[in-house]
Ligand SMILES: Nc1ncnc2c1ncn2[C@@H]1O[C@H](COP(=O)(O)OP(=O)(O)O)[C@@H](O)[C@H]1O
């Protein structure tokens with residue numbers, strides 16, 4: 003059926019009006035948006051992402067962008083002939099690979115996003131976990147099949163000082179953060195080394211330290227699947243307790259991603275959301291529509307959840 007022009011205009015107006023209660027709810031609040039390297043698949047998508055971030059800013063929300071860049075690091079390592087592998091969803095990082103991780107994340111992926119956002123105005127400031135003492139990390143391994151595995155120069159965040167990010171946000175800027183962090187030793191002193199921190203982990207730590215209202219993670223799947231890779235098993239909403247039970251069944255990149263979401267929820271972030279970054283403007287659809295998209299993760303257990311699909315009551319389903 004052909005939609006009459008009048009109806010089309012009404013649909014546009016309806017979409018704008020639907021956004022109003024969500025703008026009221028989130029205005030003045032901080033929101034951490036993690037943009038995964040696998041979701042940055044083409045220039046149009048990256049441009050749409052930058053538009054969404056500027057839109058959020060002008061809707062009165064304070065977006066803080068944390069970006070990944072796993073595939074971009076892979077291609078630079080390939081070009082340089084440096085081998086690298088992932089264990090438990092984390093890159094085994096030699097000191098040679100660490101130079102590349104730092105160069106690609108801070109010097110390439112971060113710079114490009116800053117440029118795209120700033121094509122709309124003087125908003126974005128590139129930042130890394132090394133700047134102004136933002137992050138501190140200590141070396142971490144991972145457990146694979148019950149065995150402790152050494153990952154080299156991979157870090158878990160031990161401290162966040164968000165004051166410089168708060169200053170930037172308060173002065174109307176949009177921070178764009180890359181996830182490398184100075185290492186602290188067992189004595190709590192800086193060792194002089196820099197560690198590779200998974201970007202989901204860094205985003206969750208920042209969301210917690212900044213008291214963010216929401217952590218949105220853009221990736222290259224529609225959300226979390228109960229029986230990956232069965233595409234009929236997409237989960238629209240899950241509580242932290244249910245996710246905790248599911249953790250041992252997860253694979254590859256979903257392991258650090260879901261561990262990060264749990265960390266944020268346990269630290270008081272009211273909701274985290276996994277969204278398909280391959281869909282243009284997915285952030286706007288997630289934040290400003292009542293249906294929401296992707297997988298919503300909330301604290302507590304199924305019993306502690308009230309049905310919550312309005313801005314006043316809580317979360318989009
Ligand atoms: N249960 C699951 N649901 C969805 N994706 C899963 C699941 N288990 C593993 N994955 C994998 O996790 C990937 C997302 O993680 P990752 O590759 O690290 O993305 P990003 O670069 O966005 O951080 C998906 O592309 C998919 O291959």
Ligand SMILES: CC(=O)N[C@@H](CCC(=O)OP(=O)(O)O)C(=O)O
Pocket residue numbers: 037038039040069070071072073075091092093103156157181198199200201202255
């Ligand atoms: C320790 C570890 O695995 N670090 C990641 C950092 C980048 C990242 O997390 O990028 P995505 O969000 O695109 O996956 C890496 O080296 O690939």
